[in-house]
Amino acid sequence: MSDSMIRAIGLALTICCFAGIVWVYSHQPQTFAEATGALTATVGAYHVDEQAFADGFRFFHRDQFAAARLAFDRADPAHQEPRTQFYIAYSYYREGWGRMYVDKVLFTRGLEAINRAIAAAPGGRIVVDDANLQMRSGDELKAELEAGIQAGTEMNPFTILRRQRK
Amino acid sequence: MSRALEVFHVPLLFLTVTLLGGLRVADRVVFVRPPLSALVLAVLLLAVLVRCGAVAPQRLMHPRRSPLENLSGATVMMTMFAASVQAFNSVIPESGLPRLGVVVLLFVLLLNTIAASIDRTHVLRSTAVILGSSFVLKFIVLAALSEPGGGWLKRVLLAALEGVTLGTLTQEPFAPVTGYVSFVALALFLGGLALLPPRYEGDEQALVTARQLRGGTK
Numbered sequence: 001m002s003d004s005m006i007r008a009i010g011l012a013l014t015i016c017c018f019a020g021i022v023w024v025y026s027h028q029p030q031t032f033a034e035a036t037g038a039l040t041a042t043v044g045a046y047h048v049d050e051q052a053f054a055d056g057f058r059f060f061h062r063d064q065f066a067a068a069r070l071a072f073d074r075a076d077p078a079h080q081e082p083r084t085q086f087y088i089a090y091s092y093y094r095e096g097w098g099r100m101y102v103d104k105v106l107f108t109r110g111l112e113a114i115n116r117a118i119a120a121a122p123g124g125r126i127v128v129d130d131a132n133l134q135m136r137s138g139d140e141l142k143a144e145l146e147a148g149i150q151a152g153t154e155m156n157p158f159t160i161l162r163r164q165r166k
Numbered sequence: 167m168s169r170a171l172e173v174f175h176v177p178l179l180f181l182t183v184t185l186l187g188g189l190r191v192a193d194r195v196v197f198v199r200p201p202l203s204a205l206v207l208a209v210l211l212l213a214v215l216v217r218c219g220a221v222a223p224q225r226l227m228h229p230r231r232s233p234l235e236n237l238s239g240a241t242v243m244m245t246m247f248a249a250s251v252q253a254f255n256s257v258i259p260e261s262g263l264p265r266l267g268v269v270v271l272l273f274v275l276l277l278n279t280i281a282a283s284i285d286r287t288h289v290l291r292s293t294a295v296i297l298g299s300s301f302v303l304k305f306i307v308l309a310a311l312s313e314p315g316g317g318w319l320k321r322v323l324l325a326a327l328e329g330v331t332l333g334t335l336t337q338e339p340f341a342p343v344t345g346y347v348s349f350v351a352l353a354l355f356l357g358g359l360a361l362l363p364p365r366y367e368g369d370e371q372a373l374v375t376a377r378q379l380r381g382g383t384k
Contacts, residue, residue, distance in 0.1 A: 003169070004232075004234055006169065006173060007169075007173055007234045007235065007237070007238050008234065009173075010172075010173030010174050010177070010238060010241075011173075011234075011237060011238065011241060013174070013178070014177045014178070014181065014241050014245065017178065017181045018181060018184075018245075018248075021181060021184055021185050024185065024197055025188065025197045025199055028195075028196065028197055029195075030194055030195050
């Protein structure tokens with residue numbers, strides 16, 4: 001192999017590795033599945049597990065939120081699919097909302113999930129076609145979660161007047 | 167410097183440092199982007215290494231080499247700079263008074279090393295001491311102070327720092343693996359610096375002679 005060829009291979013390898021590092025620092029993947037999923041999503045080759053999503057959807061509408069999240073996580077391990085992330089965020093909202101209080105930890109996780117959904121959705125717009133939900137857009141859900149987090153205290157008797165948006 | 171070292175080993179070694187330097191493991195994995203101060207310190211370190219002959223850019227890039235060879239040489243220098251930035255990113259505390267103190271201390275130490283104009287061996291040793299002591303300060307002393315439970319080291323430090331508000335010193339606690347990763351990154355970085363082509367003893371004399379010759383022909 002000629003000297004020029006070896007040097008060209010070395011340069012290409014270095015450029016690819018550097019681009020990979022820049023990508024890791026900008027996308028902050030948490031797991032190997034997230035990293036590979038985000039890469040495949042970049043080239044449009046990422047697909048959710050439809051069976052797992054259907055399971056999660058069924059659990060969600062039976063108010064089994066923890067089970068629903070497990071199934072949704074299985075369906076979208078790389079956290080790249082807006083609709084699945086929307087339902088995960090909604091499950092945190094529904095579980096964290098109480099008559100007299102809001103669970104800010106769950107709401108914060110919900111906000112993280114809806115932010116992932118908005119980031120992954122084309123143009124940042126996410127709307128789900130689900131007649132059983134009162135909030136069908138990512139913007140509504142995000143606003144509701146942010147309002148819950150920004151409330152002064154977790155325990156607030158005035159929230160008794162507020163209705164949960166199912 | 168052999169071709170394999172210049173084209174593959176040294177750039178990939180420095181890129182490994184670049185990747186690991188910002189890695190922090192707590193309840194989640196975070197790749198921390200370098201602060202501006204790390205870039206400034208890396209420029210100073212680059213100046214130290216060139217001035218003291220620990221690395222000779224003229225051996226990596228010069229007119230008699232082909233454009234591709236010069237590009238390889240430039241890649242070595244660029245990856246070395248990126249690794250320097252991340253090495254500092256790794257040892258600079260995350261926040262508060264310790265961050266300010268360490269940045270100022272490193273800045274002064276590097277300026278002092280430039281002013282002293284010592285030789286390659288001493289510069290490499292000095293770099294190891296600078297980075298090593300910052301590592302100990304961040305991952306052993308400050309980590310002990312920030313530990314929620316608190317061990318014997320925390321009690322000793324608390325006794326020594328009587329009257330100091332710990333709020334200004336404590337850092338966000340990281341998992342122990344962060345320290346190990348940082349240690350490996352620093353060891354690789356120092357190893358990479360040792361592999362760089364040093365300035366020949368005769369380089370400066372040859373430069374002076376060439377300048378004199380050029381001046382004489384005018």
